[in-house]
Amino acid sequence: MDVTLLQELNQARAARRAVMLVTHLDTGAQRLIHRGDVAETDPLAEEAGKRFLSGKSGLFSDADGAELFLTVHLPPPRLVIIGAVHISKALVPMAQLAGFDVRVIDPRGAFATEARFPAELLHADWPEDVLAQHPLDPYTALAAVTHDPKIDDFPLEQALRTGCFYVGALGSRKTHGKRVERLLAAGLSEAQIQRIDAPIGLSIGAASPAEIAVSVLASIIAALRLPAETR
Amino acid sequence: MSETTASLLPGQDVLETAETWAREGRLTALATVIETWGSAPRPVGSHLVIDSDGQFEGSVSGGCVEGAVITEALDVIESRVPKILEFGVADETAWRVGLSCGGRIRVYVEPLGGATL
Incomplete structure (x- = not known):
């Protein structure tokens, strides 16, 4: 993981904002999705909505069949x-x-x-x-x-x-x-x-x-x- | 409310430790539980951070396979290439470690701060 991305993730967590890290397991590529700031065109918009409710991290296959890992971070209680x-x-x-x-x-x-x-x-x-x-x-x-x-x-x-x-x-x-x-x-x-x-x-x-x-x-x-x- | 977000004690947040270590210039890897079957001791999303000296914080299995994950993480730190590890009864011969509880887990190990090298 890029340190800048890790910093952005930790900043969101420190500010008690819900955030999800998306990792392509084949390529190692990563990005963050912030709750309340998801583009409608984002292919993961629907899945992100569900994950932010359940709080559960897990695997997900995207439309191209690529294996993604979604790490969901809800604010700690x-x-x-x-x-x-x-x-x-x-x-x-x-x-x-x-x-x-x-x-x-x-x-x-x-x-x-x-x-x-x-x-x-x-x-x-x-x-x-x-x-x-x-x-x-x-x-x-x-x-x-x-x-x-x-x-x-x-x-x-x-x-x-x-x-x-x-x-x-x-x-x-x-x-x-x-x-x-x-x-x-x-x-x-x-x-x-x-x-x-x-x-x-x-x-x-x-x-x-x-x-x-x-x-x-x-x-x-x-x-x-x-x-x-x-x- | 994900149980993976609550740390045991204040100041023991694995991802904050990972950022601190990376900023200190330590070569590090991050291990994440990505899949579990049966009675796995740590939930999906649990993290372990490892540096090139083999120091670590966090856990992916409650102690059963940490040793093997750390060994593999040292390879990842050197190669800068992520890898996926699988542990469990079925893989006992391959990894020579297993989960005593009979569960199986898959762990993603990635280098930290690769872009800065």
């Missing part, structure tokens, strides 16, 4: 945690080990300190401001764990509107009932609101903050890997 709380302290390293790119957002200076969280993933600002700079996308999971509607509601609404692959919110059933009313009033549909994982996390009887973090991460992985109908 990201986890945005609203709330620099005790659960988050356990969830951050666990999610990183599982391969997630993790961000923590909390406007409360007492919680969002660099003594408690790595500076490079911490945003000590309101979600409204941080998400304007770093928008959510469908390759992102959002977990809101502050218990405070002033902080949690806006990012939850954004996550549902953006189609984040996982949206979870901490709180009792009663707390969640009130949250549902507020989100309905904000104009979200019942179908959208039903996507919220609440009470948050897989039901494993989690008691400590670290155990709750395990249950939240398990729910996120299930949302990422399992088809919706089997969850």
Whole structure:
């Protein structure tokens, strides 16, 4: 592979853009196809569309019978945690080990300190401001764990509107009932609101903050890997 | 969400390592799993990057055939010509390595940075 092509591929991946590398196995010739920037006349346009949905790399025979290998790169899953709380302290390293790119957002200076969280993933600002700079996308999971509607509601609404692959919110059933009313009033549909994982996390009887973090991460992985109908 | 895109730990991205090594002027090859049959340990699209000293990062089989891929990659680094390798039970005699799980894999090995030479 040409180093310039490898650089273009890595730049697209770093910018969280979906991209596909096409390799002619007979000749070694290669090119990149960027999602959302495929010419209609491109002989691989239809196949690229399918691949960007499935995320699966694999072999493909083109119209001339040449054997191609298509390497599909979708953005790696990201986890945005609203709330620099005790659960988050356990969830951050666990999610990183599982391969997630993790961000923590909390406007409360007492919680969002660099003594408690790595500076490079911490945003000590309101979600409204941080998400304007770093928008959510469908390759992102959002977990809101502050218990405070002033902080949690806006990012939850954004996550549902953006189609984040996982949206979870901490709180009792009663707390969640009130949250549902507020989100309905904000104009979200019942179908959208039903996507919220609440009470948050897989039901494993989690008691400590670290155990709750395990249950939240398990729910996120299930949302990422399992088809919706089997969850 | 392709499972091949998530690296195990931050900073262990094989393609970024490949770019860094190529920029450092190291002669390198990139191996990619292009086809699997049966219970192959690493999915299609998995990468292994190898330099001319035999240093490597990533994996194509969880350890079963890496040694043989590295040996072949050293040839590719020298010849600058890509090649396709096949491993599995059926090829045990040809390659003298196999996948203990009984699966078969096909691996594409290509030189990196050929155009700059």
